[in-house]
Amino acid sequence: MNTRSHWTTRPETDEDIQTVRQITLAAFETAEEADLVDALREEPAWIDGLSMLTLDEGGNAVGHALLTRCHIGDTPALCLAPCSVLPAYQRTGxxxxxxxxxxxxxxxxxxxxxxxxxxxxxxxxxxxxxxSEHGVGMNVDIPDDALMVLALDGRRIPSGTIRYAAAFGDI
Structure with missing residues (x-):
């Protein structure tokens, strides 16, 4: 599969739930991430419209990215996880x-x-x-370079400890 510079994307619908699970199962070695997506759908952290699919030229879903509610300290934020792509479409954009x-x-x-x-x-x-450059951390030890933040609108990123939805467990 060649890299494409333009993909079609759209929000997930109720009809896509099983497709998202299949993409996520194919992308990871265990069912942990697929189970996480399913659990997040049942939580207040789920935000309609922030589960996005990538479609191939035939309109078939081949990739998925999910944002759910978390907090940095007391400030509402979003968590990007998981992101999944069918193996045949990985490294294509x-x-x-x-x-x-x-x-x-x-x-x-x-x-x-x-x-x-x-x-x-x-x-x-x-x-x-x-x-860590913004004073943002977690309550568990993780590699410093693996935890990242983004300000979508140029605002100053608040410092604090990230609190994830319950479905993420102890992270």
Whole structure:
């Protein structure tokens, strides 16, 4: 599969729930991430319109990115996780398209801050920076360069400890 510069994206609908699960199961070695998405749908942290799909030329969903509510200290923020792409479409831009689309949707909704725990060489392309540089941390030990934050609208990122939805467990 060649890299594409333009992908079609759209928000997840109720009819996509099983498709999102299949994409997530295919993208990860265990069902943990797929189970997390399912659990997040049942939580107040779920925000309609912030679960985004990437579609191939035939209109089939091949990628997914999810933002749910978290907090930095007492400040509302969003958590980007998980992001999933069918193996045949990985490294084609499908994941980046879903991430860009969901970040744009969040900004359009008036959201300000996004956190991500992920690959330190991947997420900076979307504007994420090391969280510790902004006084943002977690209540568990993680590699400093893996925790990142983004201000969607240029606001100053608040300092504090990130509190995730209950479905994330003890992180």
């Amino acid at each position: 499908a994941g980046s398209a879903a991430i860009r689309a969901v970040l744009e949707a969040a900004k359009a909704r008036g959201e300000h801050f996004v956190t991500v725990l992920g690959h330190p060489t991947y997420y900076p392309r979307f504007g994420f920076a090391r969280a």
